[in-house]
Amino acid sequence: MHAHNGLDLTPLSGQFSGSLIPPEHPEYDAVRQLWNAMADKRPALIARCQSEADIQAALAFAQQHSLEIALRGAGHNIAGNASCNDGLLIDLSLMNEVTVDPATQLVQAGPGATLGQIDAACQAHELAVPVGINSTTGIAGLTLGGGFGWLTRRFGMTVDALRAARVVTVDGDVVEASADSHPDLFWALRGGGGNFGVVSRFDFQAYPVGPEVFAGLVVFPFAQAQAVLEQYRNWILTTPETFNAWVVIRHAPPLPFLDPAVHGTKVVVLAICHSGELAEGEALADTLRGFGEPHGAHLGAMPYAEWQQAFDPLLTEGARNYWKTHNFTELSAPLVETALDYAEGLPGPECEVFFAVIAGAANRVASDATAWSARDARFVMNVHARWQEAAEDERFIQWSRALFRATAPYASAGAYVNFMTEEEGGRVEDAYQQNYARLKLVKQQWDPNNQLHLNQNISPD
Numbered sequence: 001m002h003a004h005n006g007l008d009l010t011p012l013s014g015q016f017s018g019s020l021i022p023p024e025h026p027e028y029d030a031v032r033q034l035w036n037a038m039a040d041k042r043p044a045l046i047a048r049c050q051s052e053a054d055i056q057a058a059l060a061f062a063q064q065h066s067l068e069i070a071l072r073g074a075g076h077n078i079a080g081n082a083s084c085n086d087g088l089l090i091d092l093s094l095m096n097e098v099t100v101d102p103a104t105q106l107v108q109a110g111p112g113a114t115l116g117q118i119d120a121a122c123q124a125h126e127l128a129v130p131v132g133i134n135s136t137t138g139i140a141g142l143t144l145g146g147g148f149g150w151l152t153r154r155f156g157m158t159v160d161a162l163r164a165a166r167v168v169t170v171d172g173d174v175v176e177a178s179a180d181s182h183p184d185l186f187w188a189l190r191g192g193g194g195n196f197g198v199v200s201r202f203d204f205q206a207y208p209v210g211p212e213v214f215a216g217l218v219v220f221p222f223a224q225a226q227a228v229l230e231q232y233r234n235w236i237l238t239t240p241e242t243f244n245a246w247v248v249i250r251h252a253p254p255l256p257f258l259d260p261a262v263h264g265t266k267v268v269v270l271a272i273c274h275s276g277e278l279a280e281g282e283a284l285a286d287t288l289r290g291f292g293e294p295h296g297a298h299l300g301a302m303p304y305a306e307w308q309q310a311f312d313p314l315l316t317e318g319a320r321n322y323w324k325t326h327n328f329t330e331l332s333a334p335l336v337e338t339a340l341d342y343a344e345g346l347p348g349p350e351c352e353v354f355f356a357v358i359a360g361a362a363n364r365v366a367s368d369a370t371a372w373s374a375r376d377a378r379f380v381m382n383v384h385a386r387w388q389e390a391a392e393d394e395r396f397i398q399w400s401r402a403l404f405r406a407t408a409p410y411a412s413a414g415a416y417v418n419f420m421t422e423e424e425g426g427r428v429e430d431a432y433q434q435n436y437a438r439l440k441l442v443k444q445q446w447d448p449n450n451q452l453h454l455n456q457n458i459s460p461d
């Protein structure tokens with residue numbers, strides 16, 4: 001069996017249990033799509049794996065045919081590295097099984113699992129793994145880059161909950177990485193991205209959460225942003241770690257609890273999730289509401305898994321997206337002022353600037369304990385430009401870069417590789433700080449020829 005591009009698929013198809021999708025396949029265009037429409041890539045072949053044996057066969061095929069290799073979980077990575085032109089895309093999205101052992105509270109997730117699938121399986125036992133805030137994001141890329149969300153203040157980064165990973169190496173071996181088995185590889189996987197092998201299973205520690213949390217939104221007019229954030233910026237660090245409230249500056253979506261006259265106007269949203277006592281969450285949210293005169297609020301007890309899907313409608317795939325990120329130890333007054341200056345000029349209705357709060361458990365881990373190193377970071381900013389038309393690219397990208405540059409003087413060390421749209425001239429090295437040299441050694445051991453280079457690359461050279 002030959003693909004139209006000449007690739008002989010016969011040897012692979014005989015040993016492959018998933019599906020092989022060459023460009024002429026009717027599903028090719030649907031399957032090759034990534035979350036970020038700016039990454040429009042055409043692999044020579046997509047190998048949709050169903051098993052570790054499929055991953056081994058796909059890796060061997062790529063090597064026999066000297067094909068560049070891309071790895072994909074749910075395809076959310078902003079940099080578009082989860083595909084390639086003319087190479088082999090190893091698509092793991094079908095390997096999405098999640099099992100939970102309620103006795104040990106250990107969770108096993110396939111590399112294609114989405115956060116929504118993990119939340120659903122865990123919440124059946126009133127458990128949760130600390131993951132991100134959008135249910136369609138993939139666990140693989142999220143975990144390998146660090147991972148944070150509403151529960152990070154309380155339970156740490158996603159990598160802090162990782163207990164083991166099974167890895168198919170570029171040589172085709174299957175190894176278990178944990179504190180006791182290949183500990184260097186396990187260390188590198190906790191933040192070092194897809195540089196070291198193909199992860200075929202993630203094992204996490206889950207924690208009791210829910211089933212209900214106190215959650216919702218408080219929406220202030222942009223004109224009050226300065227006053228609200230002045231009160232918020234130190235107060236948030238005094239709240240219990242069960243409480244989280246992220247700042248989102250954007251144009252108001254058509255939320256039903258807002259007066260239609262507010263829709264499309266600039267607002268500051270405080271997005272709240274409290275996983276402790278519901279009454280305590282309500283009291284904290286009341287304090288926050290009092291920081292100004294909100295346009296409106298939608299707050300209350302709701303299932304944790306439902307809150308985890310609250311932002312999905314704003315974060316659908318297929319739009320053009322460009323992100324820039326910094327870490328901060330504090331939201332200083334000049335930082336807030338600078339961010340608001342640029343937010344004043346938000347270039348489109350879907351753009352936002354957000355400040356996530358990760359202060360808490362993640363800060364109590366040593367910065368060399370995992371590859372993810374920014375243990376002093378208490379806030380992560382994402383400048384999220386989002387638009388529809390390719391002709392508009394330059395305008396949106398320039399706005400993101402300008403805000404990024406203007407806030408750089410206030411940034412702390414490191415950077416979140418999962419929020420980096422492109423290789424930014426040495427920024428990968430800066431992201432890992434003092435851990436970079438060790439990551440290079442691990443890379444030399446597990447992928448000395450840099451076969452897995454479509455990622456925020458740690459070069460072995």
Ligand SMILES: Cc1cc2nc3c(=O)[nH]c(=O)nc-3n(C[C@H](O)[C@H](O)[C@H](O)COP(=O)(O)OP(=O)(O)OC[C@H]3O[C@@H](n4cnc5c(N)ncnc54)[C@H](O)[C@@H]3O)c2cc1C
Binds near residue numbers: 132315456
């Ligand atoms: C809408 C949206 C919301 C987000 N929210 C959050 C958030 O709240 N918190 C947060 O921390 N991050 C968040 N992110 C960022 C997210 O963590 C990254 O985009 C992440 O890479 C997504 O994982 P994925 O599996 O979907 O990525 P993919 O694009 O499928 O993969 C990303 C990269 O990971 C590597 N990779 C994938 N699978 C494997 C594997 N099995 N073995 C080895 N390497 C592999 C490859 O290098 C690949 O290029 C968000 C992203 C989006 C688009």
